[in-house]
Amino acid sequence: MSKSIKLYYKTCREQAGLTQEQAIVLLNISNAETLSRYENGHTPVSQDLVASMVKVYRTPLLANWHVRYVNPDLAQYLPEIENPITDGDAAFQMEYVEDDIRIVREAVKAIFRDGVVTAEEAVRLKVKASMLRGIANKALSAAIYLEKREACGNV
Secondary structure, eight states: OOTTSOOHHHHHHHHTTOOHHHHHHHHTOSOHHHHHHHHTTSSOOOHHHHHHHHHHHTOTHHHHHHHHHHOHHHHTTSOSOOOOOSHHHHHHHHHHHHHHHHHHHHHHHHHHTTSOOOHHHHHHHHHHHHHHHHHHHHHHHHHHHHHHHHHTTOO
16 A cells, blocks of 8 residues: 555544444454554455445445555546545545645655756646646535535535
8 A cells, every 4th residue: 555545444434433443343344453454454455345334434435446546447437536425425535635635746846856847757747737637626526515515504
């Protein structure tokens, strides 16, 4: 697991307000140590377990992220922007945006570090600009969800 990516399984559990002890019961996992290994990226998470996490944590976007992380070849077939449908999704989307921004920011800083942008780096900057536009769209989708939620009186 990339050090620049947060541990989303844990993030979603915490956003759902669950302790490890509560989650292991709801997810039918043998013990907290096993859950910790999943959350810290030491043990791969099965699709069945991710499906359970999505339901228990009320975060459908976790399934989208999981497919992108576990099988990047399938990611090309997923829509780039997923609109949050639960409070957990909105929180997850904001975490995801934060991490994506960090990745793009570090890449751009590395390109600009020596004060010279080569032709190859200019191409990479164009890719990073496109990624940044996608990040902005993810942030916007979370903002729209929050505005709709507030407008409906679900505060």
